[in-house]
Amino acid sequence: MNIIITKDDLKKINYFLDKVVSSSLAHSVLLIDRSGQLIAQYGDTMDIDILSLSALTAANFGATAEIAKMLGEEEFTLLFHKGKSENVYFTAIGEHVIMVTLFDDKTSLGLIRLRINQIIDELSDVLLSIFQEKKEVPLLDPQPFS
Numbered sequence: 287m288n289i290i291i292t293k294d295d296l297k298k299i300n301y302f303l304d305k306v307v308s309s310s311l312a313h314s315v316l317l318i319d320r321s322g323q324l325i326a327q328y329g330d331t332m333d334i335d336i337l338s339l340s341a342l343t344a345a346n347f348g349a350t351a352e353i354a355k356m357l358g359e360e361e362f363t364l365l366f367h368k369g370k371s372e373n374v375y376f377t378a379i380g381e382h383v384i385m386v387t388l389f390d391d392k393t394s395l396g397l398i399r400l401r402i403n404q405i406i407d408e409l410s411d412v413l414l415s416i417f418q419e420k421k422e423v424p425l426l427d428p429q430p431f432s
Contacts (some may be wrong), residue, residue: 289319289416289417290305290323290416290417291325291326292295295416296326298412299317299324299325299326299409299413302405302408302412303317303326303327303328303329303407304328304385305401305403305404305405306328306398306401306405307328307329309401309404310318310387310389310393310397310398310400310401311389311392311393311397312329312331312387312388312389312393312398312401313329313330313331313332313389313390314327314328314329314331314332314338314387314388314389315327315329315385315386315387315388316328316330316331316336316339316343316384316385316386316388317379317383317384317386317413318340318343318344318383318384319344319380319381319382319383319384320344320347320348320383320384321344322340322341322342322343322344322345323340324336324337324340325383327354329388331388332388333392334388340386343376343384343386346365346376346380347365347376347384350362350365355362361378363377364376364377364378364379366395368395371390371391372388372389372390373388373389373390373391373395374386374387374388375387375389375395375398375399375402377402377406378412379406379409379410380410380413380414380417382413382417383413384414385402385409387402406425
């Protein structure tokens with residue numbers, strides 16, 4: 287699916303991502319689509335290969351969706367991976383977007399979940415309008431080259 291994100295859209299998205307990062311002590315937050323394309327990122331990504339992380343996250347969600355179906359669930363809407371000092375929390379936002387929150391042991395999963403739950407409805411509305419809206423893309427002049 288091709289989407290167009292305007293500067294105004296990105297400003298709205300970053301407002302919500304900033305709220306999550308600044309109020310939860312997370313390192314960074316990424317928004318990716320279900321195919322693994324990065325939509326937006328906010329915060330310190332600590333020299334991580336964000337494009338690879340986005341693709342792997344989408345694959346992880348795809349595999350987990352199949353596990354959910356095997357267990358009779360429609361979908362698992364969140365995933366959490368805990369490391370020795372770094373953690374990743376994945377949240378589905380609607381049918382198109384996954385939020386990836388990177389944080390360390392200075393904050394808790396509970397605080398991360400609380401902060402995301404405080405913004406998720408409004409962010410979901412912004413993202414839904416982006417995915418549903420048909421924006422006109424200017425076409426190049428089709429004149430042949432001489």
